[in-house]
Amino acid sequence: MKLALIGVGQAGGKVVEALVAYDGKTGDRFVTAALAVNTAKADLLGLKLLRPEHRVLVGQARVKGHGVGADNELGAEVMSEDVDEVLRALDSVPTHEVDAFLVVAGLGGGTGSGGAPVLAHELKRLYTEPVYGLGILPGTDEGGIYTLNAARSFQTFVREVDNLIVFDNDAWRASGESVQGGYATINEELARRLGVLFSAGETDGTDVAESVVDASEIINTLAGGGVSTVGYASAKLDRTEKGLLSRFGGKKREAVDDGESLSRILSVVRRATLGRLTLPCEIGGTERALVIVSGPPAYLSRRGIERARTWIEEETGTMEVRGGDYPVPDSDYVASVVLLSGVYDVPRIKELQQIAIEAQRSREDHEAVAPDALEDLLSTDDRLDSLF
Numbered sequence: 001m002k003l004a005l006i007g008v009g010q011a012g013g014k015v016v017e018a019l020v021a022y023d024g025k026t027g028d029r030f031v032t033a034a035l036a037v038n039t040a041k042a043d044l045l046g047l048k049l050l051r052p053e054h055r056v057l058v059g060q061a062r063v064k065g066h067g068v069g070a071d072n073e074l075g076a077e078v079m080s081e082d083v084d085e086v087l088r089a090l091d092s093v094p095t096h097e098v099d100a101f102l103v104v105a106g107l108g109g110g111t112g113s114g115g116a117p118v119l120a121h122e123l124k125r126l127y128t129e130p131v132y133g134l135g136i137l138p139g140t141d142e143g144g145i146y147t148l149n150a151a152r153s154f155q156t157f158v159r160e161v162d163n164l165i166v167f168d169n170d171a172w173r174a175s176g177e178s179v180q181g182g183y184a185t186i187n188e189e190l191a192r193r194l195g196v197l198f199s200a201g202e203t204d205g206t207d208v209a210e211s212v213v214d215a216s217e218i219i220n221t222l223a224g225g226g227v228s229t230v231g232y233a234s235a236k237l238d239r240t241e242k243g244l245l246s247r248f249g250g251k252k253r254e255a256v257d258d259g260e261s262l263s264r265i266l267s268v269v270r271r272a273t274l275g276r277l278t279l280p281c282e283i284g285g286t287e288r289a290l291v292i293v294s295g296p297p298a299y300l301s302r303r304g305i306e307r308a309r310t311w312i313e314e315e316t317g318t319m320e321v322r323g324g325d326y327p328v329p330d331s332d333y334v335a336s337v338v339l340l341s342g343v344y345d346v347p348r349i350k351e352l353q354q355i356a357i358e359a360q361r362s363r364e365d366h367e368a369v370a371p372d373a374l375e376d377l378l379s380t381d382d383r384l385d386s387l388f
Helices: 009-026 041-045 072-092 111-126 144-160 179-199 215-222 258-274 302-316 347-378
Strands: 003-008 031-038 055-057 100-106 131-137 163-168 227-236 243-245 252-254 288-295 321-327 333-341
Touching: 003 009, 003 072, 003 111, 009 031, 009 041, 009 100, 009 111, 009 131, 009 179, 031 041, 031 072, 031 111, 041 055, 055 072, 072 111, 072 144, 100 111, 111 131, 111 144, 131 144, 144 163, 144 347, 163 179, 179 227, 179 288, 179 333, 215 288, 215 321, 215 333, 227 258, 258 288, 258 302, 258 333, 288 302, 302 321, 302 333
Parallel strands: 003 031, 003 100, 031 055, 100 131, 131 163, 163 227, 288 321
Antiparallel strands: 227 333, 243 252, 288 333
């Protein structure tokens, strides 16, 4: 699937760079174009892989390149005012080669959480290709303002995109890990999951899948809107002394036990589905699903993939489960990516909304008493004359 990536805000730009790095390392070529958009000039200068013309500074007249300071209402305003700057940067993108747009943003800050929904709205208005979102939730320890921003942005973003893939930092940050090291690891994990998902079907013809997962399969799985989550798991292969001579021309091939391959595929699909999802949820509340199994062709059992699809149908309760294989001849792993789309039993979202409601009430109460508190602070027994 060919994507045009647009990262909005600091987190969005860094995730886009991680996806570009993954695409370059694997040679999968699923990234057709990549942009970073920000109100903070320093954040754009910190990006290494995007060319200067693909880094778009917005809001310069309002915030002078210093960011919006976690004010997502201001982030939305400056994006509305300067969205043409972003659209002009997209003029050079050959949209006939793009299957979808992916707008990436951290939902806790100001530029991403405010600007990403505005940009998604404009992209949907102008283009016929699907516009997907990737929203990154802040950790619960990051503070009330970031939680409030995320809850408000989530409510808006999910309505402006064709589907919102969600990544929950709370489920991934390791305790005691530095912020920089923690987020770098998270971005790599996210890039791996999305990389395997979106690169499926992109091939030069050398190794073609038995059951091809192309762009239409992904689009149909994400159709209908709502929230999606992605799981991933892999198993190391022992490929030593597996080579045998074929009866046809003496070409070397791998001798692989089909029953062992079937069991391995079922295991990685189960772990991808029930393990560490980008957004933890109850999988019984899933409307559509897609499973992709990658690895050396000899280890990709057709029966194993079909059995895995049946298992996902039983676990999720939906008959709309698509799937296929993605051959990677030189890999030493069999891996699986599972996309669960239209999930609705998500405790983290309910928790986020409740914390945000409490934070909003607290802020409103504080704003109501602040003028009286200031007056009390400044009052004295002997009246002082003001300078003006």
